[in-house]
Amino acid sequence: MDWISPRQLRRLGMLNMNRRNVDYIARYNERSAYPLVDNKLKTKLVVAEYGVRTPRLLQVVRQQHEISHFREMAEGLDGFAIKPAKGSGGKGITVITGRDGDHYVKASGARVDAAFLQRHLTNILAGLYSLAGTPDVAIVESLVQPDPLLARYSHQGVPDIRIIVFQGYPVMAMLRLATTASDGKANLHQGAVGVGLDLGTGRSLNAVQFNRPITLHPDTGLALEHIEIGAWEEMLEMAARCYEATGLGYMGVDLVVDAREGPMLLELNARPGLAIQIANGRGLLPRLQTIERLKRPHFSPAERARFAMDSFASL
Template structure:
């Protein structure tokens, strides 16, 4: 696995936060499209219209009195996920993987009671996790059972894949793996591992935790240099279709691979973070400029994916 220091990465075209905010988010993302990605419920509904599958929706809790229906629902479930519709950065997401008597076991292994989950729902409705603290709704989804080849890479939590999409073209990707530090969640700023992926093949490149290069998963000891994502082209095309679904020119598309359902859209992000560059050992800016310089854009997701695979494939390293 090759590693590029932050200094060399800057010289190699690292996209800075200011340039991202002004030159890409501000320039290519219409404000009118933000509600589609800032609200997970709206994301699920619009994704379905564009044949992008998502985890099955079990319940939407909009009012405090509806929390009583949640008790009835989960009485027959072993696993599920609770999410604030307008949460960000993984805040407020609770993943339950199994039951142990009257307790519900989180992805981190910690037990919680039904009463604790009901209070959590109440806090979501009050806006505790939403952008700006505005009142929110809670989503209860089916539990994603990660495909075995990816499940072994993560620690307790479900691994996911972030693909940055620019003007409908997938330009950079990484695998995010949960750790003890991240409490079973795949959020890099909380301590998850980011593994850069070759956009052409879905094979692992570099890996980072807290922006430092690593070669082994800190909890499992698994080597991170020989991971390959199955159904990779399908996932790229799913990410590309989100451009038509939302109209957003610059976004992060988060996908998971379910053992039965296959690739699923987890959520969209109109302000994707920049750590993906560290995970890839390469700056985003040259790839974004390549797309900006196209004389004619490709009209279909399949055409855009084919172009990205050809344009951004990593050269084969000679031993």
Template structure:
């Protein structure tokens, strides 16, 4: 893997936070669209109308009295995920991967009982994890089982793919792999590994942890240079379709490859971070400007995905 220093990245068009906020987020994202992507339940319902698949919705808990139905709903399930609808950065998400009699087994292998999960639902409703501390809604989804080809690279957590979409065009992507440092979560700020992906092929380019170059996963010890994402073209088209679903001109689309269902949308982000540039070893600005300069934009998600694969391929 080739590594490019931050100084050289600046020369190659590194997008900084101020320019991102002013020139792209403020300019291309209507404020009226924010509630749609800041609420996971609203996101699921919106993208479904555009043929974008998400994990199956098992239960929605809006009021305290609805928590009493949780045990019955979960009785026959081997696994599921509890999420705050308005949470951010993975906060408040509890993933159950197994069951042992009356105990539920978390992704970290910790064991909890039903009262623990019911208290967690209560905390979600109270807004403990919501963006502004306001009352929230809890959603229970089917467990995502990562495709084995990707799961082997991650440590105690489901790997996901972040794609930055601008004006409906996928412009940059990375694979996020959980580590011990990130506590099983695919969050780069907490220590997850970011692997830059070639838009043209879905193959790995560079890898970083805490913005420093690495070649091996710190926990699994596996080399990160020969990863290739399955159904790559389909994932780019799904990400592109989220533009019509939300109207957001600049956003992060987080996807996962499920072993049984294939690509699924996890969530959308109207303020995607910039670490994706470090993972790719190149800046976003040239690609954003290339889209802005198009005299004839492509009208279908498939056309936009095809254009991106041809124009932004690094290999």
């Protein structure tokens, strides 16, 4: 489809931040559920009870003296990810993709030693990356091996899929691709590419970087118009299942496709951004209102995923 300007999007039902905060986040998200999504460790534990896969947990570092155990554990690993449990926006995440002698190789290609990783763990425990600057814990996870068909579109980072879920229904989705500008992270504000996805098929619609339309990835040079996500219905059902796991009525579900394990949950967000509308070239409001008008909500995640595919497919 042709590119639609932000002004046109507003006329087509663009959800703005004030309305998102008041009519959807404040209205549909119970405060008691926030700790489940603001803490990645709690998220992993609760979604596992609902059959939602996540990267394998290798270690939890809660105290300074446990950092020495991390070094022993990491000796036998070629790759892993270190994350602050209460971090946000990708802050504090360090991804190690390989080894070079005594050094660890980051996703960007930079080489760091064990002392660097130990200092990073100390900073996490001190709360340097936590939402409120409070003491935190570090989690060490197995390295995601992205599906090669998707990985080739991303630059020095794992591509992920953000799905907005409202009252248990997937309502909008986009693929996020890392770039040099985003330093290998799938964060649109830092310069990652956002690719809108047809909710009915998982195929790409539009692509943007810094809210401007693009047709080629700025680093790989690959065209972004014929991307198709595999296991699409499974991903939508997995996203829908996170509603039962958390009780959050409005959230962002971030998934990745692992080459061996298939779709897996990376994290949940109780305050998802609105740039997904620009990537899709359409507003969220009409879809949210469709769900609000339902007289008989669907009981199972599979039924909600199928309803979303049928109702919100691009024409």
